[in-house]
Amino acid sequence: MFPRNMSERRNPYPFDVFEPKWQQIWDAEKTFKVANPGEAGFDASRPKCYILDMFPYPSGAGLHVGHPEGYTATDIVSRYKRMNGFNVLHPMGWDSFGLPAEQYAIKTGQHPAVTTQGNIDNFRRQLKMLGFSYDWDREIATTDPEYVRWTQWVFLKLYNSYFCKECNKAKPVAELEAKGWSRDEIDAVRLAYVAEVPVNWSPDMGTVLANEEVEEWRSKGHTIERRMLRQWMLRITDYAERLIDELEPLDWPESIKLLQRNWIGKSEGAEVAFKANGHEITVYTTRPDTLFGATYMVLCPEHPLVDEMVTDEAREAVAEYRKACAAKSDLERTDLAKDKSGVFTGAYAVNPVNGKEIPIWIADYVLMGYGTGAIMAVPAHDERDFEFAQKFELPILQVVAPPSDDIPWQGFCGYEGTSVNSDFLTGLSTPEAKKRMIAWLEEKGVGRGKVNYKLRDWLFSRQRYWGEPFPIVWNEEDGRHYPLSESELPLLQPQMEDFKPSGDPRGPLVKATEWIRYSETSHRETNTMPQWAGSCWYYLRYLDPKNACAFVDPEVERYWMGSSEKPGGVDLYVGGTEHAVLHLLYARFWHKVLFDLGLLSTNEPFNKLVNQGLILGEDGQKMSKSRGNVVNPDDIVQQYGADSLRMYEMFMGPLKDVKPWATKGVEGVSRFLARVWRVAFVENQAGEWTLSGKVTACGCPEGSISPVRKEVHKTIRKVTSDIEEMSFNTAISKMMECTNAMTSAEKVCLPDYVNLLMVLNPFAPHITEEIYARLCEAFPQLPKQQLCMQEWPKHKEEYLVEDSLEIVIQINGKLRDKVQVAADAGREDVERAALAQPRIQELLEGLTVRKVIVVPGRLVNIVAN
Missing domain, CATH: 3.90.740.10 (Valyl/Leucyl/Isoleucyl-tRNA synthetase, editing domain)
Structure with a gap:
């Protein structure tokens, strides 16, 4: 894939020097930290924008080049919105519970907490290496004790609630107790309940699997069979009607809405x-x-x-x-x-x-x-x-x-x-x-x-060690389940050397006899929650991750999630179609329950959803270790730089399309960034980069309209529109055209070059910040502030007015030539110019012109025989 002498290859610009430098600056200065209402630095005059990635499961393999596609898209939009005056919340965290981590721990003998933390550290390093503008102060992991605490707290809200069919919303079961309902009657309507149900049971893994997991684990050699087991269930079917009806106003792809409707059925x-x-x-x-x-x-x-x-x-x-x-x-x-x-x-x-x-x-x-x-x-x-x-x-x-x-x-x-x-x-x-x-x-x-x-109640039990324990105890005298008090949370798994499944349908926690014993007459629930539990509400914890008194402060939640008068919620949610049904459905269910209970201000969690397409291997197949077609972003960054990787992933094609990877394409984007760099700098014999003198402070009088200035303002208009539409590949094409115009020009005005750097900054933040910082040393009139914190440039319509137009000339409807005419030329002038073209005169020799049709601003068609 790479040249054998890649370590000796000269970089076209010194990305290996300045990219780590800017990542350290952003980290140290907390450049992308955003304040909450009530915190120092909060600016209430700015509108808010919450931009969210579907957070990753931190596997041991680390990222491959397919993963950063969606992250790069949201980072471009986040940087653009900041430059347009928004308070931007752009967080990252880790979906760190899960069966793969437990299976790996069983295989290697390492505790899943150890392997998971190592994986998280590697993922974080890779994401920082790519320059994503996350507010790392909001980082969460679903395995953190404080996060587990609030996941269990949300479960207790479900346990202590029922769905009132008269008012079509969740309400506390305490209301039923006050009406004199019996315990059996209340248990029959709880949103979280216990039932004997048919499940997919894997004897060798010792756990229940979701239907969607069966084929994956069976293909890895595991045995799966159907059996009846006592399981915790969530009564999502009570919300079936609302889950369908309330899809309509959301800005989601129609295909995803259809998948959800069909799943609910x-x-x-x-x-x-x-x-x-x-x-x-x-x-x-x-x-x-x-x-x-x-x-x-x-x-x-x-x-x-x-x-x-x-x-x-x-x-x-x-x-x-x-x-x-x-x-x-x-x-x-x-x-x-x-x-x-x-x-x-x-x-x-x-x-x-x-x-x-x-x-x-x-x-x-x-x-x-x-x-x-x-x-x-x-x-x-x-x-x-x-x-x-x-x-x-x-x-x-x-x-x-x-x-x-x-x-x-x-x-x-x-x-x-x-x-x-x-x-x-x-x-x-x-x-x-x-x-x-x-x-x-x-x-x-x-x-x-x-x-x-068709929707069935959500089977919420797993017989695993690596998951959130249920905050439930069983009374051995009456055989009933009871919730823990909130003061007893978080309930964490016991430290166990032997966490392997034994085939006991109660799960491996049954071996922790001291932990199980709650009192002389009661014991703890030994099932754990599925991985979905932590991913159902993570977007809410990002709002207020350090809050020890509540899962989110109400004022903070109202600010970031919007009002209940509109769908509200996350302004942009980007992720793969593999979560098109279950994650989105489960998150919507939990959100609606919390909304019904007065704990949230919006009825829906995600207002706008965008699915990125898959990036395939160079062989056109899905990337996997077994196929040997995985491309490691570490290798690409070492060879071409983070900005080149970011730009290439956005230049491959529309974000929503499935696209094959091609390393040569990264090389092409790298050459483009080198041209941007060389507009301002030249390399001397000592290998140092110095200003070329091409960029001048006064080379273009204010108000004059040079060809480069026209191109720059066309680029500002195009890139602005394309980012709003998330059409990143066409935005990059336009920036390439603008760079070519600057490369061809003898001189480039400083304001024009800075404007190009500004619109390129969300796409390639490292190189643009480095160029601008060096320009600041040479041109003291420039604001001494990072580009990413400056105001987004606005195009000027007067710079877009064309002095001349290119007109197509046809003879009998067939293209024969083109001619430049003044933009304000009349029909007679355009006709005269067309007929005067030597090529046209040659083709008309011996013919009689019967008619000349002029379409203003577009073409001239000469009818002759």
């Missing part, structure tokens, strides 16, 4: 009760109009009524099938392309609309996490049901006629048609049939209309 339909073996099996369907076409039922393998339905003859086959299903992930089970599997229970249910008995099957394509874990199968109008029915030779009955003969009816119901073979529904349109069926079900007491969501 709102649908309208009906619940229907089927009687079987003395029990009722409830199903949810979005197409109650197809009930007459239900020819069998399917229970998921985990359904609580399976044992009640299975006959003695089918019991062994059902047990074997359930065991096989336990080894599959939800994604594997619901894969449309997979061959359908199932087993007959031997039992039958009664279809309530016609009294017919239909067989009850068990199949893994039905999940306990969706609907009720049971379905009425209408194979004529559902793809999966159709394939299943064909394989097991079950009846297929058409009950909906499509609106067109071109639309198939078998195994497909993505349309609204007309009911057929459906008794009292026959002849009704689908919308009418739905309403009529729901009314019939409610009248007969065998069903009801219902809005349903």
Whole structure:
């Protein structure tokens, strides 16, 4: 990738000298520290701007060149906003709990606290090496004891709250206690509760995994199976409606909004009760109009009524099938392309609309996490049901006629048609049939209309050591859970030499017997929280990270997060699409609960969201150690400098696009920065850089409009607009054009050169600050202040007025030549100039000009034959 003699390669400008110097200055002087309301140095007259990166998980591998892309984008905007008079909050921290850290610790024998801290130190070094303008006084890590304290405090707020359906918001359970509700009634509505649920359990890692983690860890050789476990859950489903409706005003990509809506999965339909073996099996369907076409039922393998339905003859086959299903992930089970599997229970249910008995099957394509874990199968109008029915030779009955003969009816119901073979529904349109069926079900007491969501309550337990312990104790006399008092927080993990999982579903903390014992009659919860817990609210702790009395001061929160009259929240949030659903959904949920409880001033956490595209390896593949295509930013900075890396990542293409890395591209950007440097400096024989004399204080009288000045003010206008639009690649292109104009000029006025440095500063802060500092020594009239703290330049319209225009000349619609004319030239003058061009006269020889069409400011078309 690099020349063998890279250590001997001469740098085109001395970035290796001045880049570390400026990083040390920014660190020592706390250049980018921003004050909170009530603190010394706070300027209430300035508007605020909160610019946030999705904080990284500090892995042992450190950063690769794909990581700084989003960080560079937010840094450019942060620097630009400061220069435009904003109080800018631009923080950084670490999502430092997690399963990878624990697995690495288990593998190496080092404590995860030690390895995590080492990783954080390396990440911080790399980010400072790139000159990002973070307020490092606000640095946080989710593993810090004080941070753990407030994460546990937020959990207790959830534990001590319920969702009031009448007022559509969270309220304290103390209100229910005051109304005389029993403990059981209150536990049934808490936002944080305990339930026995099916989970993805890894015996060798000794923990539950989220569905999204299953394939990753299975690919690494870990075993994962389905089993029922007692878990802590968060009642996010209570917020499903608000999580959908309140997306609308946010300035987010429509694709991300759609992903969130689909994940929540709102649908309208009906619940229907089927009687079987003395029990009722409830199903949810979005197409109650197809009930007459239900020819069998399917229970998921985990359904609580399976044992009640299975006959003695089918019991062994059902047990074997359930065991096989336990080894599959939800994604594997619901894969449309997979061959359908199932087993007959031997039992039958009664279809309530016609009294017919239909067989009850068990199949893994039905999940306990969706609907009720049971379905009425209408194979004529559902793809999966159709394939299943064909394989097991079950009846297929058409009950909906499509609106067109071109639309198939078998195994497909993505349309609204007309009911057929459906008794009292026959002849009704689908919308009418739905309403009529729901009314019939409610009248007969065998069903009801219902809005349903795919979203399931959030499984919040992990059986790990490296996570936040729950601030909960269990009373052994009454078997109930109770919260710790706030004064007992933070509750930290015990120091354990043996933190490896033992396979005990209670987690490795069960081995810390002294820590577990809370009192003679109670013990601590041994599950820990998932990594999501710390990342749900980190953006709030940045506001007030040193506050020991509150998770954030209300006045500080109101200032940085805005008012509740608009979406408010973080002004710009940049990160990858891998967090498009879960992190954003979970953070919005926690934020809304805290807002409902009067602890926050805004209903949403992130007003504007931008996703950066992936940077691929030079081979066009995703960067990974296994592929050997990872590019280390340390190597690039050593070879070309931090500014070149920053500029190249922004010059590769639009921020949102996926782009392949090319080290030669960094070299090209480095040459551009060298041209900026050489406008002002030349290198003497001793290898020292001295002023070239090209930049002069009085080479261009005030008010005069030189070609360079025109180009500079075009550049100011273009870069300003492009930063606002986050179109960084086109901004850089314009700065390159401006630099070329200066390189070609005999003299460059000092104000023009400084203006170029100003607009380049957010992109390449080191070189621009160094050039400006050296200019200050030669030109005492310049303000002795870093560029990044000066006012952003404004273009002057009078400098953008063109004296002449380039006009295209066509003959019979085909481009033949161009001509320069005065900007205020009339039609006759433009026509005369076009016809006078030697090339045009040559082409018109022997032809008769029939007509000349002049489009002012653009072109002349000569019609001739």
